Amino acid sequence: MKTFQEFGLDSSVLRAITEMGFEESTPIQEKTIPLAMEGRDLIGQAQTGTGKTAAFGIPLVNKINIKEERISALIMCPTRELAIQVAEEIEKLGRFKGIRSLPIYGGQDIVKQIRALKKKPQIIIGTPGRLLDHINRKTIKLDDVQTVILDEADEMLDMGFMDDIQSILKLVPEERHTMLFSATMPANIQRLAQQFLRNPEHVSVIPKQVSAPTIEQAYIELHEKQKFEALSRLIDMEAPDLAIVFGRTKRRVDELSEALQKRGYAAEGLHGDLSQNQRDNVMRKFRDGSIDVLVATDVAARGLDVSGVTHVINFDLPQDPESYVHRIGRTGRAGKEGTAWTFVTPREIDHLHFIEKVTRHKINKKPLPSLAEAIEGKQKLTAERILDLLQKEEHSEFKGLAIQLLEQYDSVNLLAAAMKLLTGDKKDLVIELTPEDPIRARKKKFDVRSSGRRVGGNYGSGSGDRRQGGYGSGGSGSRYPRKDGNREYGSREGGGSSYSKNREYGSNYSGNRDRSRAPRKSEDTLVSK
Ligand SMILES: Nc1ncnc2c1ncn2[C@@H]1O[C@H](COP(=O)(O)OP(=O)(O)OP(=O)(O)O)[C@@H](O)[C@H]1O
Numbered sequence: 001m002k003t004f005q006e007f008g009l010d011s012s013v014l015r016a017i018t019e020m021g022f023e024e025s026t027p028i029q030e031k032t033i034p035l036a037m038e039g040r041d042l043i044g045q046a047q048t049g050t051g052k053t054a055a056f057g058i059p060l061v062n063k064i065n066i067k068e069e070r071i072s073a074l075i076m077c078p079t080r081e082l083a084i085q086v087a088e089e090i091e092k093l094g095r096f097k098g099i100r101s102l103p104i105y106g107g108q109d110i111v112k113q114i115r116a117l118k119k120k121p122q123i124i125i126g127t128p129g130r131l132l133d134h135i136n137r138k139t140i141k142l143d144d145v146q147t148v149i150l151d152e153a154d155e156m157l158d159m160g161f162m163d164d165i166q167s168i169l170k171l172v173p174e175e176r177h178t179m180l181f182s183a184t185m186p187a188n189i190q191r192l193a194q195q196f197l198r199n200p201e202h203v204s205v206i207p208k209q210v211s212a213p214t215i216e217q218a219y220i221e222l223h224e225k226q227k228f229e230a231l232s233r234l235i236d237m238e239a240p241d242l243a244i245v246f247g248r249t250k251r252r253v254d255e256l257s258e259a260l261q262k263r264g265y266a267a268e269g270l271h272g273d274l275s276q277n278q279r280d281n282v283m284r285k286f287r288d289g290s291i292d293v294l295v296a297t298d299v300a301a302r303g304l305d306v307s308g309v310t311h312v313i314n315f316d317l318p319q320d321p322e323s324y325v326h327r328i329g330r331t332g333r334a335g336k337e338g339t340a341w342t343f344v345t346p347r348e349i350d351h352l353h354f355i356e357k358v359t360r361h362k363i364n365k366k367p368l369p370s371l372a373e374a375i376e377g378k379q380k381l382t383a384e385r386i387l388d389l390l391q392k393e394e395h396s397e398f399k400g401l402a403i404q405l406l407e408q409y410d411s412v413n414l415l416a417a418a419m420k421l422l423t424g425d426k427k428d429l430v431i432e433l434t435p436e437d438p439i440r441a442r443k444k445k446f447d448v449r450s451s452g453r454r455v456g457g458n459y460g461s462g463s464g465d466r467r468q469g470g471y472g473s474g475g476s477g478s479r480y481p482r483k484d485g486n487r488e489y490g491s492r493e494g495g496g497s498s499y500s501k502n503r504e505y506g507s508n509y510s511g512n513r514d515r516s517r518a519p520r521k522s523e524d525t526l527v528s529k
């Protein structure tokens, strides 16, 4: 791999890269940085957690003229959390150069944003809904934008952001540098690329499989009713540092996070019906480790980079292979190991096979963890906690009492009783979750296709165009059942502006659906029951 010195970057940018602890470039960075520095439009695809943010961030900050007092670059992201995170990375990369960057997303006080915009940032990192809102208010002008980056481009398309992106890009000069990035590039991304990019270079570093090889993947076949018990056993057994548990709907996430709390786990939920404050709090607690289980809808599936996530558990099977790839990609990042477990009900097995086929990776079956294994795991953890405290020598105030007790009781029994108390077993607490419908795949046409030319390592699950706004608009062709207004396929963002209202997902907009994801065409492989 190349070192960053070899790219001919500005010394202030190199300094920032060094401070961030990056020694060598990752494969996607090695390929895209030189091309981006030449100003080539490109589509960049690489596995989750392999540094795509810096792959576009480094050439971008390198290029920005700090004397510029107008917005010269725009990065668009599908969710607020991702916009915040990407903005932080850009900030880090640009700090020695003195670059001004600003995240702009829904749910945050717009007046505050307008005030921050007066400081003349050169780079804006935003979610489409709120960006449009500012454009409409004329608080953001795009006439001088020279570079546009769409992070998680396929997701933005899939969420029905196409109109918003089109409206935004119409206001950006045609003479510009445009780049798209994602770990997954379904064939329909071609349409977006044709429209927005000029003679793009396809850069793909997807070796054989779409998911990072550092992720150990397994599934457990079980019935809906067994899921909660299985989850708590898994957590006890595996003792994750940090885990993300994905649920299908907001209701699921609420019920599940509450249930986990009742059982004594430090868990909280994240979905698009929470206020931005709540969302920020949950993310902060997860990042600093004050909670260790994040229960989330697909709002957390894309792009989020939290170090220390050792486990991803798909409590509910994801809707499509892309979602699977991104969800499990929250672990096993930057070369670290990770484990991804997926719960599959018997009726969903076909869908799981479809995911395996499209992602070109066999997912091994594992047995349901037994109660004995769970207990053993929990006991081990308790012992570790005790030994940890012993080493830190933070227990002196209990020594007097310990001596007294040991004079009267047997030491083994005493310690065992203390451990039982510490282990805090609340297994007798009965938890009942509202069941979710199974996801089912259509029997025929499991072929992995793409329309015409492949986009890099495209695995082409979505061969058809996805119409916009199909879901929730009353059409009968939706592949998702409509009866459950609680569904969320990833909270997207919206700014509460007039045009984004009926597609507002991220804020407190009361619509149950978080996004109007379009149905795939009939020849596609996924359908609802
Ligand atoms: N050259 C590098 N050396 C070491 N670590 C790096 C390097 N580049 C990026 N990283 C780190 O790797 C992690 C993953 O990077 P990033 O979030 O950009 O991945 P990604 O490819 O965008 O993943 P996703 O597809 O999930 O969005 C981050 O913590 C980032 O700081």
Ligand SMILES: [Mg+2]
Pocket (backbone or CB within 6 Å): 052, 053, 151, 303
């Ligand atoms: Mg990313």
